[in-house]
Amino acid sequence: QQEGLDDGPDFLSEEDRGPRAVNVDLEMDATLQVDISDALSERDKVKFTVHTKSTLPNFKQNEFSVVRQHEEFIWLHDSFVENEDYAGYIIPPAPPRPDFDASREKLQKLGEGEGSMTKEEFTKMKQELEAEYLAIFKKTVAMHEVFLCRVAAHPILRKDLNFHVFLEYNQDLSVRGKNKKEKLEDFFKNVVKSADGVLVAGVKDVDDFFEHEKTFLLEYHNRVKDASAKCDRMIRSHKNAADDMNRIASSLYTLGTQDSTDLFFFLKLIVSVLVFALKKIEARVAADEDLKLADLLKYYLRESQAAKDLLYRRSRGLVDYENANKALDKARAKNRDVLQAETNQQLCCHKFEKISESAKQELIDFKTRRVAAFRKNLVELAELELKHAKGNLQLLQSCVGVLKGNT
Amino acid sequence: MADTARDPPPDRTDFHEVEDGEDLFPEPSAATPESQPASLSAVDISTNANGPKQDSFFDDDNEDLFAEATEEVSLDSPERDVLLSDGPSPAITPITPPTSVITPRIGHTHDDMFTHSSFDEIEEEEGGDSFDVHISVSDPEKIGDGMNAYMAYKVTTKTSMSLFKQRDFAVKRRFSDFLGLHSKLASKYLHIGYIVPPAPEKSIVGMTKVKVGKEDQSSNEFVEKRRSALERYLMRTVKHPILLKDPDVLQFLESTELPRAVNTQALSSAGILRMVNKAADAVNKMTIKMNESDAWFEEKQQHFENLDLQLKKLHASVESLVCHRKELSVNTAQFAKSAAMLGNSEDHTALSRALSQLAEVEEKIDQLHQDQANADLYLFSELLGDYVRLIGAVKGVFDHRMKTWQKWQDSQMLLQKKREAEAKLQFTNKPDKLQQAKDEIKELEGKVQQGERDFEQISKTIRKEVSRFEKERVKDFKMIIVKYLESLVQTQQQLIKYWEAFLPEAKAIS
Numbered sequence: 001q002q003e004g005l006d007d008g009p010d011f012l013s014e015e016d017r018g019p020r021a022v023n024v025d026l027e028m029d030a031t032l033q034v035d036i037s038d039a040l041s042e043r044d045k046v047k048f049t050v051h052t053k054s055t056l057p058n059f060k061q062n063e064f065s066v067v068r069q070h071e072e073f074i075w076l077h078d079s080f081v082e083n084e085d086y087a088g089y090i091i092p093p094a095p096p097r098p099d100f101d102a103s104r105e106k107l108q109k110l111g112e113g114e115g116s117m118t119k120e121e122f123t124k125m126k127q128e129l130e131a132e133y134l135a136i137f138k139k140t141v142a143m144h145e146v147f148l149c150r151v152a153a154h155p156i157l158r159k160d161l162n163f164h165v166f167l168e169y170n171q172d173l174s175v176r177g178k179n180k181k182e183k184l185e186d187f188f189k190n191v192v193k194s195a196d197g198v199l200v201a202g203v204k205d206v207d208d209f210f211e212h213e214k215t216f217l218l219e220y221h222n223r224v225k226d227a228s229a230k231c232d233r234m235i236r237s238h239k240n241a242a243d244d245m246n247r248i249a250s251s252l253y254t255l256g257t258q259d260s261t262d263l264f265f266f267l268k269l270i271v272s273v274l275v276f277a278l279k280k281i282e283a284r285v286a287a288d289e290d291l292k293l294a295d296l297l298k299y300y301l302r303e304s305q306a307a308k309d310l311l312y313r314r315s316r317g318l319v320d321y322e323n324a325n326k327a328l329d330k331a332r333a334k335n336r337d338v339l340q341a342e343t344n345q346q347l348c349c350h351k352f353e354k355i356s357e358s359a360k361q362e363l364i365d366f367k368t369r370r371v372a373a374f375r376k377n378l379v380e381l382a383e384l385e386l387k388h389a390k391g392n393l394q395l396l397q398s399c400v401g402v403l404k405g406n407t
Numbered sequence: 408m409a410d411t412a413r414d415p416p417p418d419r420t421d422f423h424e425v426e427d428g429e430d431l432f433p434e435p436s437a438a439t440p441e442s443q444p445a446s447l448s449a450v451d452i453s454t455n456a457n458g459p460k461q462d463s464f465f466d467d468d469n470e471d472l473f474a475e476a477t478e479e480v481s482l483d484s485p486e487r488d489v490l491l492s493d494g495p496s497p498a499i500t501p502i503t504p505p506t507s508v509i510t511p512r513i514g515h516t517h518d519d520m521f522t523h524s525s526f527d528e529i530e531e532e533e534g535g536d537s538f539d540v541h542i543s544v545s546d547p548e549k550i551g552d553g554m555n556a557y558m559a560y561k562v563t564t565k566t567s568m569s570l571f572k573q574r575d576f577a578v579k580r581r582f583s584d585f586l587g588l589h590s591k592l593a594s595k596y597l598h599i600g601y602i603v604p605p606a607p608e609k610s611i612v613g614m615t616k617v618k619v620g621k622e623d624q625s626s627n628e629f630v631e632k633r634r635s636a637l638e639r640y641l642m643r644t645v646k647h648p649i650l651l652k653d654p655d656v657l658q659f660l661e662s663t664e665l666p667r668a669v670n671t672q673a674l675s676s677a678g679i680l681r682m683v684n685k686a687a688d689a690v691n692k693m694t695i696k697m698n699e700s701d702a703w704f705e706e707k708q709q710h711f712e713n714l715d716l717q718l719k720k721l722h723a724s725v726e727s728l729v730c731h732r733k734e735l736s737v738n739t740a741q742f743a744k745s746a747a748m749l750g751n752s753e754d755h756t757a758l759s760r761a762l763s764q765l766a767e768v769e770e771k772i773d774q775l776h777q778d779q780a781n782a783d784l785y786l787f788s789e790l791l792g793d794y795v796r797l798i799g800a801v802k803g804v805f806d807h808r809m810k811t812w813q814k815w816q817d818s819q820m821l822l823q824k825k826r827e828a829e830a831k832l833q834f835t836n837k838p839d840k841l842q843q844a845k846d847e848i849k850e851l852e853g854k855v856q857q858g859e860r861d862f863e864q865i866s867k868t869i870r871k872e873v874s875r876f877e878k879e880r881v882k883d884f885k886m887i888i889v890k891y892l893e894s895l896v897q898t899q900q901q902l903i904k905y906w907e908a909f910l911p912e913a914k915a916i917s
Contacts, residue, residue, distance in 0.1 A: 216754055223749040230742040237735035244728035251721040255714075371755050375916035378761055382910040386903060393899040400892045403885060 031055050034152045034167065036145040037065065041137055045069055046098045048144055052167045059168055066170045070097055073144055075173065076151075079162045087313045087351075088358035089157065090366055092150035093302035095143040103133045121250065128246075135287075139295065146299070156358075207356070213363050214311055221304040228297035235294055292381035300370060307366050314359050317352040324348040540566040540645050542660070544638040547630050549617065550581075556618045557581050558630065560637060564660050570652060572661060582609075584665055585637055591655045592644070598807045599861075600868035602876055603650065604643040605796040607636035632789070639793060646879070701866065707873055708805055715798045722791040729788055732781050736773050743769035757916045764912045768905050775901050783891040790887050794880065801876060808865045815858030822851040 031054060038049035051065045077094040080086050107129050114122055151157045166173070324345040331341035546561040563577040589606035596603055613629040641660075645651045659665065699705045743766045750762030829844040 216752070219752045220749075223745070223752045227742070227745040227749045230738065230745040234735065234738040234742045237731060237738045240731040241728060241735055244724055244731055247724040248721065248728060251717060251724055255717045255721065367755065371758050371916060374758055374761070375913060378765065378913035378916070379910065382906045382913050385906045386910070389899045389902040389906065393896060393903065396892055396896045396899060400889060400896060403889050403892070 032152045032158055034145075034148045036141055036148070039137070039141045041100070046137075046140065048141065050148065050167060058164055064168060064170075066167065068166070068173075070095070070144070072166065072173050073147060076162055076166050077147070080151075080157065080160070083160075086157065087317070088310070088355035088362070089154070090303070090306045090310050090362045092147050092154070092157075093299075093306050095140070095147045098137075098140040100133065100136060103129065103136055107133070124246075124250070142295075143299075209360060210311070210314070210356070217304060217308050217311060221301070221308055224297060224301045224304055228294070228301050231294045231297055292377045292384065296373065296377045300373070303366065303370070307363060310359055310362060314352070314355045317348070317355045321345075321348040321352040538646070538648075538651075539568055540564065540571075540651070542638065542641045542645060544634050544641065547634055554615075554618055557583075558617060558633075560634060562641065562660065570657070576661065578660065578663055578665075580659070580665065582607075582614075582633070582637075583667070584659065585640065587665075587667075588644075588655060588659045589640075592650060592653060595653070595655075596649070597803065598811070598865075600804050600808060600865040600872060601647075601649060602797070602800050602804055602872045604640055604647070605793075605800055606640055607633060608796075635789065636793075639789075643793075643879075647875075703870070704805070704808070704866070708802075711798055711801050711805070715795070715802070718791060718795050718798060722788065722795055725784065725788040725791055729781065729784055732776065732784065736777050736781070739769055739773040739776075743767070743773065755916075761912045761916050764909055768909050771905055772902065775898055783887075783894040787887050787891055790883060794883075797876070797880075801873070804869055804872065808862070808869055811858070811862045811865050815855065815862050818851060818854045818858045822848065822855050825851055 033053040035051050036048050037051040040047045040049075046069065048068050048070075049065050050068050051063075052059070053063045055062065074094055077091065080091045107126075110122070110125055110129060151160075151163055157163065324341070324347075328338070328341040328345045331338045541564070543563045543565075544560050545563065548559045548561075550557055550559050559579050559581050561577050562580050563575075564571065565575050567574060586606050586609075589603065592603045610629070610633075613626070613633070616626040617630060644656060645660075650656055745766075746769060747763055747766035750759045750766060753759040753762055825844060825848050829841070829848055832841045832844050835841075
């Protein structure tokens with residue numbers, strides 16, 4: 001990328017090649033590699049080309065691709081959540097729905113206002129909006145890819161049958177979005193969960209590790225939420241300032257070109273360069289922050305929620321186990337249905353222990369992943385900021401030099 | 408009036424109505440209160456024959472209650488106001504300028520015309536005492552209480568020029584004094600084509616806050632903004648070689664006591680008359696159709712129209728940027744706090760530390776933006792505001808030229824009529840009337856000649872003024888841009904320092 005000539009964030013820079021798992025530091029396992037090799041944006045949907053390379057015997061070929069839409073990703077995610085066997089794992093958070101509404105609206109408004117602005121202004125604005133659209137597009141592709149990579153890297157989830165079908169079956173999976181009834185059911189499930197969550201959270205855990213994790217996650221999740229929101233606001237302000245700079249740029253440019261005074265001629269050139277530089281400065285900062293900070297925070301907001309969900313499931317399991325114990329005691333006391341109660345109790349015990357065991361490892365892994373992701377992104381943020389600041393400095397210094405030289 | 412016009416008092420003014428009151432609309436346009444098509448009285452030059460006939464940049468920058476109304480009436484360029492003098496002359500209301508006033512005026516202008524050209528020469532010889540005046544406006548001090556309170560500013564002049572009595576001196580002035588000064592200068596120099604720098608705008612809201620004693624950030628900002636604007640106004644005024652030597656200016660800078668500028672209030676009877684005249688004048692302006700024979704003027708007029716539009720647009724964008732930067736500052740500070748909190752709750756030590764460092768970096772960056780970049784951006788915005796008003800003055804000067812032309816044409820037409828009338832009288836037997844006609848014709852011929860000379864003179868003056876204005880404009884903008892760029896350079900250098908300090912912390916996370 002040539003310094004100063006690109007008009008948007010460095011999406012195609014080297015940092016983003018290869019696994020676009022910006023937020024997750026994953027080991028790429030040769031036995032199963034998944035990525036999104038292509039994506040197509042149609043009027044109201046996005047079509048992702050999911051590309052798999054695998055040496056596992058489960059698949060018919062070693063390398064193949066299918067086309068999937070967002071709803072199919074959600075179906076896969078939900079199937080994990082609903083699978084009791086996976087209760088003890090952090091389910092990778094579902095990718096957010098591709099949202100081009102804002103961008104589309106802006107493009108539409110631009111089209112409507114075409115008559116009221118000069119051809120230059122229109123072309124420029126169109127370019128900017130298109131760049132914005134492209135940025136959103138790239139982001140949604142990255143989010144979907146991260147989800148798949150997380151699943152592929154998980155020792156248990158990667159073996160899931162639905163996942164294999166998702167990767168391999170080259171017909172439409174015919175999963176429809178949830179209808180109203182199902183959405184309502186989901187809603188109530190969540191309501192119950194949070195009420196439960198409050199109850200369950202009150203019970204102090206015997207196990208120190210989990211007790212600490214619970215406290216930690218509850219607070220952490222809230223803080224990440226707050227940081228994510230404030231980060232978004234900050235970036236929005238930056239973008240507003242960048243837009244203003246753009247307008248100032250065009251005004252200065254028009255002033256410069258309209259002015260017939262000889263004296264102003266030198267300024268004309270310098271002004272154009274200057275203005276170009278100023279635009280870059282604002283826009284880049286916004287882009288850097290957006291890429292590294294905002295996405296990171298948003299992702300960990302979702303992940304920490306998934307971790308919380310795991311803890312909740314374990315707590316639920318614990319409650320069920322304790323209830324089963326109580327039921328067994330009662331049965332023994334009354335000497336009725338003891339066998340049934342015993343079986344149930346054993347089942348709950350087994351379930352709970354299974355969850356606890358895997359949960360512990362999951363949470364430890366979560367921490368490792370989190371620390372690695374933050375490290376990677378913070379380092380990259382600092383490096384990007386430095387790179388741009390140095391570039392800007394050079395540009396500004398040469399501008400000042402020329403201006404001062406032309407007294 | 409005529410007498411005062413003859414004497415060389417420090418403030419000889421044309422009797423223009425000036426809208427100078429506490430205006431609610433900071434419109435940089437003021438209508439020239441010439442209510443008469445003949446507008447002879449209003450356009451008379453009143454510069455002192457001895458006084459420095461300098462290029463004065465008349466800037467009519469009056470906010471007046473009906474500025475907007477005037478705007479609607481007039482076609483494009485804002486009407487300029489020439490300010491009423493606060494000197495010994497009473498509030499003149501030249502709605503019906505008595506003809507008796509005209510005659511001595513003409514005689515006077517006759518003199519002035521000669522001195523005009525001679526002063527051009529003197530001006531060029533004036534190279535001896537090179538420009539060395541530095542004015543600062545400082546120490547705003549609230550005097551009084553309640554609604555009668557006002558801010559007094561210290562005006563300090565440091566100079567080595569022989570024009571002044573001392574080398575380093577200061578006086579106390581209030582805002583209306585500045586307006587009064589502008590008023591006098593405008594009335595003296597505007598109509599002969601000098602671009603008088605506009606005085607800073609009035610602000611009812613701002614001043615009320617100060618009066619009421621509200622000691623918050625916005626009222627402090629307001630006072631600082633005003634102080635700075637007053638300083639720029641004075642510096643611009645004295646940079647003008649003609650204005651610098653004007654006795655009113657010297658008096659303003661030097662004398663301890665200054666007669667209160669009383670006619671600067673909008674709702675005095677003078678104020679109301681001014682408004683009426685302004686409106687009338689606007690109507691008049693629409694009807695003047697000048698045959699522009701000089702392409703230079705046509706081109707320049709167009710140029711200034713465009714410049715006006717562009718500057719206004721630029722000004723609006725810069726103000727918006729200043730606003731968004733403030734917002735950004737607030738949001739960055741909030742994010743920094745949030746990141747610090749996140750760092751606190753993070754249980755991995757190194758990451759926790761890194762997040763706290765990130766928070767600190769963001770905080771420092773915010774401070775950086777506030778101190779450096781924003782401050783200079785703000786200066787840029789203020790400068791643009793000044794120029795939007797200055798352009799108004801320039802356009803005003805062009806309008807005056809048009810009026811001067813009109814005056815000349817009118818006299819010519821009148822002369823024509825009188826000649827025809829005289830021709831008719833030849834055949835009647837009325838020797839008295841004939842003689843009277845002949846006298847009138849003679850007088851008119853003089854007037855026509857004078858009109859032509861006036862027109863040529865104002866055209867000449869304007870050319871010079873415009874050239875000077877353009878030079879100053881380029882210099883000003885260049886300086887501001889360089890300053891802003893330099894502050895940006897500093898900002899980037901600081902940013903580099905901060906991020907370089909942060910990077911090892913981020914890398915230390917393991």
